[in-house]
Amino acid sequence: MTRPLAELDDARPALLGSSLNDLLGRWLPRQRWYADSGCRITDISVAAATALTPECFHLLVRVNVAGEQDVNYYQLILGAAVDPPPRLWKHALGQVDGPSGGTLVVYDAVHDHRVAILLLDRLRQGGATGTLRFESLPRASVPTGLAPRVLDVEQTNTSIVYGDRLILKLFRRVQRGVNPDLEVTARLARWGHTSVPEPTAWFFMTEPFLGTLGMVQPYLAGATDGWELALHSASTQGDFIKQAWGLGRTTGELHAALAQVFPTRSPAGHHPARLAEEMMCRLKRTADAVPALRPHVPAIQGIFADAAATHSDLSLQRIHGDLHLGQVLWADEGWHVVDFEGEPSQPLAERRADRSPIRDIVGMLRSFDYAAHMGPTPRPEWADQCRTAFCSGYSGAGGFEPTGAPELLRAYEADRAVYEVLYEATHRPDWMTVPLKAVARLADSR
Ligand SMILES: Nc1ncnc2c1ncn2[C@@H]1O[C@H](COP(=O)(O)OP(=O)(O)O)[C@@H](O)[C@H]1O
Ligand SMILES: [Mg+2]
CATH class of the missing domain: 3.30.200 (Phosphorylase Kinase; domain 1)
Structure with a gap:
């Protein structure tokens, strides 16, 4: 039988005590959403706690990790019961001492209906x-x-x-x-x-x-995400032209709407030369860390130099910030876009900053390239078709014409691929050839 915490004297101190911290120290790093995996936790504390029911707490947990000055805060909803329902056992963090002797099972109460x-x-x-x-x-x-x-x-x-x-x-x-x-x-x-x-x-x-x-x-019931649809198309000799065109159109309309509801900024002070400098810097850091990138460095530097020499009057504005095929859903004969959090690893101020819409465009172009390389036979021509259709759909929305600024597009795309090289080297080394090939292709196309 489940006994509520209130019956166990005041269980709050038990739930918030040091043994809970021990449990969290082991459990948090195993969660998909935990941001600092691989870094040693130096301190965990409960920054805020609100009782939702006598046996369930909403917690804000503060985590410090070695080598990082910034702390991260996580939202948890934890239950604690002597004997929670069996279906919650697989979401248990472990046991803590109850206030009057016995033990309490602590579980991730998000899974508690x-x-x-x-x-x-x-x-x-x-x-x-x-x-x-x-x-x-x-x-x-x-x-x-x-x-x-x-x-x-x-x-x-x-x-x-x-x-x-x-x-x-x-x-x-x-x-x-x-x-x-x-x-x-x-x-x-x-x-x-x-x-x-x-x-x-x-x-x-x-x-x-x-x-x-x-x-x-x-909830868009019956929706299929863009990544699944694209993978299916790329691996079954299908084509994705109509869908990619629609995605371009939706992205163009989204950018136009964002430029209406948020202020935009003229690119003054964000000249392509400064942008290229930032890209060069990222390239250098990545090449230091990933030797496989080094042979491509001179060619990518050339791509960035070409961009620096261009003139762009494209405004900076709020964008999606993390646009790829996994963030779009096909439902009711149309594309829907979700997850405007931006790049989750970035600080909030960065994620809310005005950016060039080209960033989102290359996010999707790179995603087509990934989808084209997931199956047993790479299909670069499939990605090329998607790219052409996407850009055409995008310009049809009435705003910027992506292919009208090839140097900038190529620089943003190379910068994105460099970022991916570092990401894959760190997290999924087997996939590193996908962005590396893209870097080589971009360099050749110059
Ligand atoms: N409104 C919705 N309707 C249907 N499915 C959705 C909806 N919002 C999100 N999803 C699904 O949930 C997944 C995760 O949502 P998302 O907002 O991207 O969260 P996260 O920030 O955790 O990635 C999406 O990829 C999509 O499959
Ligand atoms: Mg998402």
């Missing part, structure tokens, strides 16, 4: 619970009685789907300020842009700083 339902109830009702604040659109109607399930996909955060109607994204790594995913999608939707699901409810914390914790959006 009762807790998932309670979170949605709080979002529907609005108001405060401890340091948490829940809000929703005045016209939002959040239905009751929807069965929750935790989404089982590779993701940086944790999402709960309710009855195929709603999706609640819980931001695992919490940073000061409004999360760009909420900020951008709310503004676009309010303006009437339809390629992003509109956030209808959200919650945030007020202590120890103001930070977005989660948001609810309509």
